[in-house]
Amino acid sequence: MKVNTNYQNISDSYLFSTIAKKVNEFAAKNPDKKIIRLGIGDVTLPLCKVVVNALKSASEEMGVKETFRGYGPEQGYDFLREKVQAYYKSHNVSLDIDEIFISDGAKSDLGNILDLFAVDNTVLVPDPVYPVYVDTNTMAGRKIVYIDANASNNFLPLPDESMKVDIIYLCSPNNPTGAVYNKEQLKKWVDYANKNKAVILFDAAYECFITDENLPRSIYEIEGAKTCAIEFCSLSKMAGFTGTRCGYTVVPKALENGLLNKMWLRRQTTKFNGVPYIVQKGAEAVFTSEGQTEIQENLNYYKENAKIISQTLEKHNIWHIGGKHSPYIWLKCPNNMSSWEFFDYLLSNVQIVGTPGSGFGKNGEGYFRLTSFGSRENTIEAMKRLDDFLK
Ligand code: PLP
Numbered sequence: 311m312k313v314n315t316n317y318q319n320i321s322d323s324y325l326f327s328t329i330a331k332k333v334n335e336f337a338a339k340n341p342d343k344k345i346i347r348l349g350i351g352d353v354t355l356p357l358c359k360v361v362v363n364a365l366k367s368a369s370e371e372m373g374v375k376e377t378f379r380g381y382g383p384e385q386g387y388d389f390l391r392e393k394v395q396a397y398y399k400s401h402n403v404s405l406d407i408d409e410i411f412i413s414d415g416a417k418s419d420l421g422n423i424l425d426l427f428a429v430d431n432t433v434l435v436p437d438p439v440y441p442v443y444v445d446t447n448t449m450a451g452r453k454i455v456y457i458d459a460n461a462s463n464n465f466l467p468l469p470d471e472s473m474k475v476d477i478i479y480l481c482s483p484n485n486p487t488g489a490v491y492n493k494e495q496l497k498k499w500v501d502y503a504n505k506n507k508a509v510i511l512f513d514a515a516y517e518c519f520i521t522d523e524n525l526p527r528s529i530y531e532i533e534g535a536k537t538c539a540i541e542f543c544s545l546s547k548m549a550g551f552t553g554t555r556c557g558y559t560v561v562p563k564a565l566e567n568g569l570l571n572k573m574w575l576r577r578q579t580t581k582f583n584g585v586p587y588i589v590q591k592g593a594e595a596v597f598t599s600e601g602q603t604e605i606q607e608n609l610n611y612y613k614e615n616a617k618i619i620s621q622t623l624e625k626h627n628i629w630h631i632g633g634k635h636s637p638y639i640w641l642k643c644p645n646n647m648s649s650w651e652f653f654d655y656l657l658s659n660v661q662i663v664g665t666p667g668s669g670f671g672k673n674g675e676g677y678f679r680l681t682s683f684g685s686r687e688n689t690i691e692a693m694k695r696l697d698d699f700l701k
Pocket of ligand 1: 418546556
């Protein structure tokens with residue numbers, strides 16, 4: 311046998327292991343100091359009640375002969391697909407039920423979708439970026455080119471006609487920068503993709519953080535997107551499903567005259583056996599009106615944390631974006647410190663842990679990511695420490 315040597319081209323990610331090592335070393339030398347982690351990308355609030363009740367009653371159903379379920383439809387139960395369809399309708403996007411595929415989260419589908427595309431496509435990835443886009447394409451041996459996201463374009467790069475690319479990754483609201491494309495900007499990407507016969511892989515994992523009606527939560531709010539875009543969504547950040555696992559992917563039938571929708575169905579029915587019934591019942595509860603109210607309370611909690619962080623940075627004139635429609639706050643390290651210098655500075659002076667921007671790509675150097683997923687108490691305490699220190 312021969313191994314897939316493309317794996318040798320994946321760069322080892324030392325980001326989170328280096329963070330852990332530095333934090334552990336600091337903690338060992340300073341056992342009396344309380345470290346506050348504002349670098350986490352995972353949610354901390356529990357599942358909401360209506361979801362837990364749905365999970366419990368679905369579990370009960372599984373223990374009764376008459377209501378027990380075995381293999382389900384690979385693309386998801388209709389009860390959940392209909393809820394997702396109605397959710398899209400609430401932001402004026404009409405989808406057919408067979409354009410919606412229930413998955414175990416956005417990460418798997420972002421990787422798996424590449425089965426549909428030939429290896430000799432050129433992939434465009436914004437820098438800085440969620441590392442999964444780069445690594446999954448590197449594993450397959452595709453050529454990757456980068457587009458710069460930086461302060462001069464507010465971390466929202468736009469296409470230019472000289473680019474020759476086939477597969478385009480966009481993530482809005484963005485991880486790590488929190489930047490959000492408006493409709494005019496997304497329209498430029500949609501027009502580019504349609505004109506150049508490219509496909510946009512639109513990662514909308516953080517759409518639920520958008521509260522401004524004018525900002526698009528789905529790429530399908532943009533005219534022409536159904537002929538060029540696949541959208542990936544997740545209940546992870548929306549409803550605290552990071553450990554429960556559920557998401558959905560939209561593959562419109564207008565894409566390549568239905569070919570990609572058909573291929574994705576074939577791929578999923580061949581390589582995937584569906585999300586557990588119990589989990590899909592929990593996910594269904596998220597889309598009920600009670601569920602929406604309860605998850606909104608949690609989202610508001612994170613948003614308030616983001617506001618507390620933003621206000622402190624503003625007070626000290628630290629340039630930053632994000633936070634408003636995203637759990638991520640992306641800041642420019644003060645005094646031209648590098649990302650890792652600022653990491654050490656925060657850890658040693660105020661015992662706050664964040665994520666160095668350089669870990670997300672070359673344009674992240676000199677920037678830093680804080681998240682609003684911590685507890686309110688910790689967020690307040692961390693910002694008080696920073697405020698006192700910078701006074
Ligand atoms: N896309 C982005 C941009 C993310 O940041 C994450 C998780 O952090 C995911 C996708 C993965 O989400 P899921 O938990 O649904 O796999």
